[in-house]
Amino acid sequence: MDDPKLLKKRLRRDALARRDALALDYRVEAALRLADLADALAVAPGTVVSGYWPMRSEMDIRPLLFALREQGARLCLPAIIDKETIVFRELVRGAPMVDMGFGTVGPGPEAEALDPMLMLVPLAAFDANGHRIGYGGGYYDRAIARLEAAGRPLRPIGVAFDCQRVDAVPAEPHDRRLHAILTESGLRAFPLGG
Numbered sequence: 476m477d478d479p480k481l482l483k484k485r486l487r488r489d490a491l492a493r494r495d496a497l498a499l500d501y502r503v504e505a506a507l508r509l510a511d512l513a514d515a516l517a518v519a520p521g522t523v524v525s526g527y528w529p530m531r532s533e534m535d536i537r538p539l540l541f542a543l544r545e546q547g548a549r550l551c552l553p554a555i556i557d558k559e560t561i562v563f564r565e566l567v568r569g570a571p572m573v574d575m576g577f578g579t580v581g582p583g584p585e586a587e588a589l590d591p592m593l594m595l596v597p598l599a600a601f602d603a604n605g606h607r608i609g610y611g612g613g614y615y616d617r618a619i620a621r622l623e624a625a626g627r628p629l630r631p632i633g634v635a636f637d638c639q640r641v642d643a644v645p646a647e648p649h650d651r652r653l654h655a656i657l658t659e660s661g662l663r664a665f666p667l668g669g
Contacts, residue, residue, distance in 0.1 A: 479645035486641050487608050490600035493638040495532045502535065505636060505659035510538035513546060515662045516632070518593060520547025525563045525591035527634075528552055530578040533597050534634050534658075540566075540595075551589045552581040553614070561614045562588050577610075590622060594631045596653065601633050605652040605665030606644035619651040630654045632662075 477485075497505075518524060524543050529535045540550055551563040555575055564586035572580040596615050600608040609615055615631075622629045633653045637660050646652075655664045 477645075479647055482645050483608050484611075486644065487599040487611070490608070490639045490641060491532070494599075494636055497532065497636060497638065502532070502636075506535040506538050508659045509534065509536060509634070509657060510542045512657065512662055513539055513542035516543070516593065516657075518543055518546055518548050522548050522593060523551060523563075523589045523591045524548040524593045524595065525551045525553065525589075526566075526595045527597045528572075528575075528579045528581060529597075534636055536595055536634055548593075549589065551591060553618075554581050554584075555614065559614075559617060561618050563591050563618075565589050590625075590627050592628055592630065594619065594629060595657070596631050596633050598633050598635055598639070600639050600641045600644060601635055601653070601656055602641055602644045603665070604643075605633075605654065605656075606646045606650060607633050607653055608641075608644055613649065616649055616651045620649075623651075632657055634658075 526536050526540045544550055550566040552566050553561040554564045555561050564582040566582055570582055570586060573583040575581045598607040598609055619631050631653050633656045635658055637658045653665060655662055
């Protein structure tokens with residue numbers, strides 16, 4: 476049996492290669508399809524939704540975030556505080572964006588920190604049970620665990636292309652499961668337990 480970390484590294488590499496190979500026009504159409512699925516997320520006005528600013532070949536969720544804002548959601552983006560922690564800062568139209576590292580940007584330290592209720596989570600790979608492989612830093616696993624421990628209501632939903640699905644992710648004790656996955660094919664909830 477493979478070491479879970481080595482297996483995750485291989486699965487991450489292969490899934491990202493498939494994602495990188497997608498044609499640009501396909502990526503654009505997929506991003507627009509996600510925006511059409513905003514209603515499926517059932518976001519009530521005032522719900523705090525964390526998104527992400529896409530980097531490299533990630534699914535571009537900016538059209539989806541715009542649609543959710545039009546439904547009354549309060550938006551926030553992750554900000555890396557240190558090697559262990561991300562917080563979520565409010566995304567307000569016209570506010571300055573700053574470099575967050577890793578090729579992404581987000582609101583600066585003057586932006587209000589919010590606790591998301593719906594977390595749109597980027598990922599490298601996912602399986603049919605809600606397990607995900609991120610980029611190896613563990614930021615989202617720790618953020619989800621922190622919010623859950625504080626008793627915050629939270630729905631973590633992965634966002635990916637269909638081609639990023641793998642047969643099985645080797646889940647480790649610190650890994651947090653997703654409630655659902657949102658891809659160009661739609662929103663799919665994961666079974667409880669898994």
